[in-house]
Amino acid sequence: MHLVDDLAGYVRKESRDVQKRAILFSSSEDGILIGWDEIREYLNTRPGVHAVDGGCDNLEFNRSDATKAAGLQTLAVMLGIPMNETLSNNEDGVAVVLERIASLI
Numbered sequence: 001m002h003l004v005d006d007l008a009g010y011v012r013k014e015s016r017d018v019q020k021r022a023i024l025f026s027s028s029e030d031g032i033l034i035g036w037d038e039i040r041e042y043l044n045t046r047p048g049v050h051a052v053d054g055g056c057d058n059l060e061f062n063r064s065d066a067t068k069a070a071g072l073q074t075l076a077v078m079l080g081i082p083m084n085e086t087l088s089n090n091e092d093g094v095a096v097v098l099e100r101i102a103s104l105i
Contacts, residue, residue: 020062022054033057
């Protein structure tokens with residue numbers, strides 16, 4: 001873990017080879033993440049940056065072109081697998097894999 005005082009300066013200086021970063025937030029007494037909404041809004045106004053809820057108490061941000069779809073397409077090309085033979089979560093991809101695994105047991 002690396003703590004920084006100037007997030008914008010850190011991103012400008014260190015992000016040339018970075019594909020994803022995560023920010024962990026503290027919660028107020030009522031469970032609200034302190035600064036989460038403001039930081040997400042700020043990051044999503046930056047050119048080439050995309051911020052998403054990372055679950056629990058963190059916010060993830062990465063290059064806007066670093067998507068799961070782009071990663072899957074790159075991997076499929078490397079492995080010689082046609083994209084029409086891949087499944088996304090929208091196509092119940094996880095369920096299909098779990099059913100295949102269950103049939104092996």
